[in-house]
Amino acid sequence: MLRRLWERLRHGADTLPYPGGTPGFPERFRGRPVLDPAGAGGPALDLGACLFSPDEATACPEGALRFTTEHRLASRTREGLVTATGELPSPAALQGRARRLFGRSLRLRSVVAGSCGGCEAELVALGNVVFDMARFGVQFVASPRHADGIVVTGTVNPNMRAALEKTYEAVPDPRLVIAVGACAIGGGPFRAGPEAGTGVPAGIPVDLYIPGCPPHPLTILDGLLRLLGRIEDGTRGPRG
Amino acid sequence: MRVGLGLRNRRAVPWPAVPCLAVQEFRRAVIDATGAGGRVVSLFGLPDGPRETRLVAILADDARGELDALSARVSLGYPALTPECPQTHLFEREIAEQCGVVPEGHPWLKPVRRHPPDHLPPGVAPRPFDREAYPFFRIAGDELHEVGVGPVHAGVIEPGHFRFQAHGEEVLFLEIVLGYQHRGVERLLESEPAARGVLIAESIAGDSVIGHVEAWCGALEALARVRKSPRAQAVRGCALELERLASHLGDVGAIAGDIAYAPAAATLGRLRGECLNLLMLLSGNRFGRGLVRPGGVAFDVPDDMAAASVARLERVRAEFDRAADDFFANDSVQGRLDGVGVLTASGCADLGLVGPTARACAVPRDVRTDHPWGVYRYAHIPTATAQAGDASARAVVRQLEIIRSLEFLIEQLPALPRGAPRAALPDRLAPDELTVALVEGWRGEIAHVVVTDATGGIRRWKVTDPSFHNWSALAAAMPGGAISDFPLCNKSFNLSYAGHDL
Structure with a gap:
């Protein structure tokens, strides 16, 4: 027992200083893509369709698209993920009653609906000692009746659509819907298939879109904290 | 014969x-x-x-x-x-x-994934299909009860439905209904161009990105007669072992979490993250997406990156050894894991189980040893086995494999052979051929079987994830056990829903 306590003391804290610290992504990390030369009139980038794969950069003419190490990607609207300039507005925080209700305590129910399991692995990682999402009052709960909202991952395929709709209905109002990952936003790599869906269906209004395949845990955390008004700063330029 | x-x-x-x-x-x-x-x-x-x-x-x-x-x-x-x-x-x-x-005459002819036929021969009209219809097995009796769980679960867990027939705490029967993650992977691999196929292959099971893309590339390379450089083979082997290392560390940590042994759960969860971060250093993504490509790897490993990775792996090894000594030597940990979810070697042979699940019942199956490919033809990793076939044995096999993957990585990374990271792949595959690409993923054997047509197009792309074999093991291990042991038992297998459902 004493040995274990000593071990614990010796080890110290593991939780990342976030927000505030510099996450320090490696050079090869594929965060927000930018078009060179970025500018109005050129082609637009859709972060909701992006799979953050090196092949997407090599498929473009030399140097036309590259990935930066910028991890902040979330948007309050689907259109907000489409950018011609590389600029991405910071998602607006909840206001009024929703902010008062959820700002310091948000209970979420996870619905996995036709995914590969990658986004879920990163959602689980948010609970570990490094990311420790619970320190912000954000928790996953075991019942939709205990939840303030749902986190949807996966393409929303025919085999899960009814379960998603029932879970959404079971969450009391006011409720939030957060779409995590390329599949939940638009079908991801599976969008051509008849047995996959193209993301959260129109009948379920989405409050926050978090792109990625899968999104890095800090990308998810950044989106959630901005939605809750726990991080506030201006726009995020193409160089991050 | x-x-x-x-x-x-x-x-x-x-x-x-x-x-x-x-x-x-x-x-x-x-x-x-x-x-x-x-x-x-x-x-x-x-x-x-x-x-x-x-x-x-x-x-x-x-x-x-x-x-x-x-x-x-x-x-x-x-x-x-x-x-x-x-x-x-x-x-x-x-x-x-x-x-x-x-x-x-099949004794249990029920749907697997609940979808209309997608490989029907021409001229056959599909039978009427009802996505919701599933004939559950039921045991009748006044003192018996039924417990249903899922597809939406209490945590962040992939969807599946578990239905227990129970007598008090004792499970008499467990029926597992899957297919909720079905995305039509095989049809997509058969119909989409290779440039998209590789992204689908990386998304068959999101925690086995390297394993599946390695098998997908292996099949294409065999059909295109492409030889990879020794360097590319070694980097791919390192990526596969990093994936195994991260997953096994996470699994032992999750088992610790399920039995409420918080110190080990915290440490091992963090070490898992450190291994994912090493994959991100190599590939730009925590699960290694973008690294393995037909003909080799899309990213080389420069000497300074190899050296930095080895230094970090040495620290992982030191911390793992301390955490594992503490966890496995603890009497109450052993008491909680022993005898939970027992499988026998003959049951394993009957069901055709693979991976650490098979090796934990003393059945030494390992593709890296039995059907070696790439770097595993030169660098042999000893096969780890345990005898008891229970949750404890499945944890111990993972512990041994963590140690051996670390040894492999620490030996290989500083001594990567010379060679180009990637060889060019011809536009066309050989027509009218069959190939089988096997990989020992961290859950066990991943098999991609591919048949080409007369023009070198893809005629059939059959994917078998280790979980396809091993979900039966969970159903077989539960009867006679307590229903409250199910989460622990389930965790000790940690099977993939997405890999099974395709």
């Missing part, structure tokens, strides 16, 4: 040379081979002319490192193999669902 066409892991053979037997001969050959210790790697159908389906069996002789391919042409039905060869039980249900062919 072999009746099929012999082949090896990642060698392509002419499709017309695969024997097409009468269905009775085909049955006999599969039943005899598995009776003599052989293993069914894959069994599937492909449309073969009007109203006809070709059944293809890939069998493994693990002791000799050989595979065997044989086939038979069937129409609307054939006498099922399952009553005499239980290993084929889920494969035959899958054939019925995908191809509309009925394995007559």
